[in-house]
Amino acid sequence: MAAELEPASGAAGQEPQQRPGAGQGRRRRFDRRNWAGLVPYGMGQQRPNHYLEILRTIWENRDQLGYAWRILRDGCCDGCSLGTSGLRDWTIDGIHLCTIRLKMLRLNTMPAVDPRVLEDPAALRRLTSRQLRQLGRLPYPMVWHKGEPGYRRVSWDEALDLVAGRIRRTIDRDPDRLYFYMTSRGMPNEAYFAFQKVARFLGTNNIDNAARICHAPSTSALAKTIGYGATTVSYKDWIGCDLIVLVGTNLANNQPVTTKYLYEAKKAGTRVAVVNPYREEGLERYWVPSSVESALFGTRIMDEFFQINQGGDVAFFNGALKHLVETGRLDHAFIREHTAGFDELAAFLRELSWEELEQSAGTTVAEMRRFAELYAAARTSITVWSMGVTQHRHGTHNVLAISNLALALGRIGKPHCGLVPIRGHSGVQGGAEMGAVPNSYGMGRPVGDPATMEAMKAIWGFEVPARPGLTATAAIDAMSRGEIDVLYSAGGNFLETLPDPAYVRAALERVPVRVFQDIVINPMMLLDPADVNVILPGATRYETPGGVTQTTTERRVIFSPEIPGRRIGEARPEWEIPVRIAERVDPARAHLIRYEGPQQIREDIARTVPLYDGIQHLRKKGDQFQWGGPLLCAGNRFNTPDGKARFVAAPLPEQDVPEGRFRVSTRRGKQFNSMVWDEVDPLTGARRDQVFMAREDAERLGLKDGDPVLLRSDHGEFRGRVRISRIRPGNLQVHWPEGNVLIPMGVCDPYCGEPDYNAICELVPLYQGDAAAAPVAGTPAAP
Numbered sequence: 135m136a137a138e139l140e141p142a143s144g145a146a147g148q149e150p151q152q153r154p155g156a157g158q159g160r161r162r163r164f165d166r167r168n169w170a171g172l173v174p175y176g177m178g179q180q181r182p183n184h185y186l187e188i189l190r191t192i193w194e195n196r197d198q199l200g201y202a203w204r205i206l207r208d209g210c211c212d213g214c215s216l217g218t219s220g221l222r223d224w225t226i227d228g229i230h231l232c233t234i235r236l237k238m239l240r241l242n243t244m245p246a247v248d249p250r251v252l253e254d255p256a257a258l259r260r261l262t263s264r265q266l267r268q269l270g271r272l273p274y275p276m277v278w279h280k281g282e283p284g285y286r287r288v289s290w291d292e293a294l295d296l297v298a299g300r301i302r303r304t305i306d307r308d309p310d311r312l313y314f315y316m317t318s319r320g321m322p323n324e325a326y327f328a329f330q331k332v333a334r335f336l337g338t339n340n341i342d343n344a345a346r347i348c349h350a351p352s353t354s355a356l357a358k359t360i361g362y363g364a365t366t367v368s369y370k371d372w373i374g375c376d377l378i379v380l381v382g383t384n385l386a387n388n389q390p391v392t393t394k395y396l397y398e399a400k401k402a403g404t405r406v407a408v409v410n411p412y413r414e415e416g417l418e419r420y421w422v423p424s425s426v427e428s429a430l431f432g433t434r435i436m437d438e439f440f441q442i443n444q445g446g447d448v449a450f451f452n453g454a455l456k457h458l459v460e461t462g463r464l465d466h467a468f469i470r471e472h473t474a475g476f477d478e479l480a481a482f483l484r485e486l487s488w489e490e491l492e493q494s495a496g497t498t499v500a501e502m503r504r505f506a507e508l509y510a511a512a513r514t515s516i517t518v519w520s521m522g523v524t525q526h527r528h529g530t531h532n533v534l535a536i537s538n539l540a541l542a543l544g545r546i547g548k549p550h551c552g553l554v555p556i557r558g559h560s561g562v563q564g565g566a567e568m569g570a571v572p573n574s575y576g577m578g579r580p581v582g583d584p585a586t587m588e589a590m591k592a593i594w595g596f597e598v599p600a601r602p603g604l605t606a607t608a609a610i611d612a613m614s615r616g617e618i619d620v621l622y623s624a625g626g627n628f629l630e631t632l633p634d635p636a637y638v639r640a641a642l643e644r645v646p647v648r649v650f651q652d653i654v655i656n657p658m659m660l661l662d663p664a665d666v667n668v669i670l671p672g673a674t675r676y677e678t679p680g681g682v683t684q685t686t687t688e689r690r691v692i693f694s695p696e697i698p699g700r701r702i703g704e705a706r707p708e709w710e711i712p713v714r715i716a717e718r719v720d721p722a723r724a725h726l727i728r729y730e731g732p733q734q735i736r737e738d739i740a741r742t743v744p745l746y747d748g749i750q751h752l753r754k755k756g757d758q759f760q761w762g763g764p765l766l767c768a769g770n771r772f773n774t775p776d777g778k779a780r781f782v783a784a785p786l787p788e789q790d791v792p793e794g795r796f797r798v799s800t801r802r803g804k805q806f807n808s809m810v811w812d813e814v815d816p817l818t819g820a821r822r823d824q825v826f827m828a829r830e831d832a833e834r835l836g837l838k839d840g841d842p843v844l845l846r847s848d849h850g851e852f853r854g855r856v857r858i859s860r861i862r863p864g865n866l867q868v869h870w871p872e873g874n875v876l877i878p879m880g881v882c883d884p885y886c887g888e889p890d891y892n893a894i895c896e897l898v899p900l901y902q903g904d905a906a907a908a909p910v911a912g913t914p915a916a917p
């Protein structure tokens with residue numbers, strides 16, 4: 135997500151277009167220092183088998199091999215947010231392809247589901263989400279009225295008229311009783327923009343997307359410190375960088391191609407430090423299948439490891455900066471000339487005791503000082519983080535602490551120096567920048583600002599609503615109170631992505647009208663209608679006439695052309711469906727919302743979002759530009775009122791863990807967002823029900839691998855089996871979304887609404903024949 139501030143003068147320079155694959159990495163001969171071992175392809179070790187995945191993909195798509203190949207060869211990847219044009223990117227030479235994209239491929243090539251299966255939703259409820267997806271693509275509009283046994287097929291006219299009628303009735307009562315939500319999986323910029331414009335056309339700012347559940351704290355914090363809520367460097371800056379710091383992330387799982395970037399960086403001399411509660415196998419060593427050297431001998435990625443508590447990031451980075459302040463190892467000239475607020479931050483850090491920093495971080499003062507010395511000794515550094523940093527009630531403070539450290543050494547706006555909140559899904563970066571959020575009409579257009587509202591009226595021809603809308607979590611609370619009459623969900627699955635699934639289910643059941651725009655059957659569709667449920671089948675990006683665009687983590691806006699191949703029933707482009715509904719809601723003003731194709735939408739985006747000027751010229755494979763240029767804040771120009779970066783103190787979180795309890799966090803396995811692919815994660819060998827526990831804790835409690843246990847929070851219970859792992863003592867991890875039952879709804883970061891995906895739990899051993907047992911003491915080990 136990008137910061138919702140006006141762009142600084144001259145900050146919108148765009149990199150000239152260049153061919154994909156024009157990477158800047160230095161090539162070297164084989165270097166044994168980075169080898170993970172001498173066994174070819176790590177045979178016999180726990181690891182993904184990429185070549186087997188390729189064979190499985192070929193078999194899975196055997197009925198549409200030509201179409202599948204064209205998607206890979208010519209399309210922009212709909213997986214994570216690294217971004218491609220076909221099989222090439224702009225960072226490294228060679229093929230850009232990963233298991234995530236291969237697993238996603240079948241969603242685009244599979245045939246249609248038999249619509250008759252939706253006539254019996256009760257039978258479908260017995261299937262998992264994975265089994266529902268495998269039934270096939272949604273081909274036709276369908277409607278399920280209260281009192282009827284299930285869905286029935288209808289025409290597009292009937293479906294659109296029905297939805298338009300219910301929306302018209304709702305906005306006549308109160309437009310804010312209407313709510314839009316969008317997924318980040320595969321959704322292009324044009325769809326995000328069309329949806330958010332429709333919401334404002336109908337009189338509400340109640341629109342949100344999955345970006346908030348990933349990186350809202352990154353946007354919130356970076357907007358305060360540098361004026362942009364986006365990655366400040368390009369991927370090619372990783373190669374040649376002295377030090378890359380990975381915090382709260384597992385790139386090998388969520389963005390596998392980055393392991394090739396790290397492989398190339400290691401060959402160029404880069405060191406990699408990892409700050410994490412769990413020593414991730416995929417960050418320790420990885421076999422990059424497209425590199426002969428790495429495929430044969432693996433790549434040792436991690437050079438230094440700093441193990442902290444879950445949620446200990448703000449204390450760890452505050453401690454590192456406190457040491458540098460005390461020793462004077464700072465970029466004093468940069469601080470003096472290009473920043474504000476440092477004296478206040480330094481005073482705050484001096485008041486923090488090392489004892490409280492150790493207790494909160496879960497590590498020693500020696501380790502914090504060791505990291506600080508490593509960081510200061512590097513001439514250039516890039517810090518990369520993900521949801522291990524952001525998905526906390528204090529996520530904004532975590533990111534502030536990371537940003538403060540980088541600014542104190544002048545590590546922003548220079549080659550090989552910067553901050554990277556790496557995105558997990560192809561639509562995350564563009565979703566918020568297009569304005570599909572409750573507090574922005576588009577990047578740089580804050581909701582409610584009078585001058586902005588006048589500008590929007592001049593561009594769009596209608597007045598936009600002033601009151602900020604509801605975040606996704608706030609909307610669930612509103613649904614629970616009976617304050618939402620129409621939910622329009624485009625691909626979202628609240629039942630498996632938000633905390634407290636029982637509460638979420640009860641809230642959804644109170645919504646009279648539920649509209650589901652999707653490409654496959656979604657568990658939310660199977661809830662009994664309070665009034666009516668409507669299914670509207672969407673087309674994928676590859677099926678959209680006129681092509682669409684995606685924005686990557688490095689702010690690169692890439693064109694993805696329409697790909698010839700199988701088309702599914704009567705599915706329509708994602709952007710078109712809400713537009714046609716809005717035209718029917720208000721025919722007298724329909725001309726103000728009408729689009730005839732995605733090219734018109736791109737022209738509207740260019741008018742509305744200044745930094746996206748240039749998107750209207752993207753028309754064919756390979757067309758792209760990078761908003762803000764290769765480096766944000768280049769030349770020490772920050773997007774703040776006075777052009778200076780800001781130091782902002784990050785207080786330590788209140789995280790007292792009662793004696794006998796553990797910190798419990800959620801992690802990903804073999805999955806993409808809530809789409810679980812397999813029961814076993816090939817990186818760790820862990821099953822979905824396993825509880826990651828430190829050996830020290832297990833031995834103290836008399837537990838061994840495979841023992842059944844119960845985790846009990848103040849909110850819910852989770853049954854699983856012990857997996858002895860290399861995790862910080864006093865901390866446990868369970869897979870997401872299964873672990874959401876432990877987490878209460880409504881505990882969010884107060885600065886941005888990010889849900890907290892962590893809990894404090896007691897652990898109960900479950901012996902054969904016992905339903906439950908008394909709590910076992912699980913006092914966290916002292917740092």
